[in-house]
Amino acid sequence: MDVQRIRPNPEKSERVGYLGYGSEDEYPGLELIETGGPGHVKETPKWHGHVALYVSDLYALSES
Numbered sequence: 001m002d003v004q005r006i007r008p009n010p011e012k013s014e015r016v017g018y019l020g021y022g023s024e025d026e027y028p029g030l031e032l033i034e035t036g037g038p039g040h041v042k043e044t045p046k047w048h049g050h051v052a053l054y055v056s057d058l059y060a061l062s063e064s
Helices: 058-063
Strands: 002-009 014-020 029-035 052-054
């Protein structure tokens, strides 16, 4: 997988990165959220979190 895009969000002290194969406009991507800023790992509650897939066209993907 390659880094498709990194989006900083300084208002929330986080960075959001998207990993996938090829262009994020053509293929799904995995969203990774880094909270607390680079190098600041926050302790998260047990069983907390989510996995998100970015797709440019959900309807086209679901027709496949």
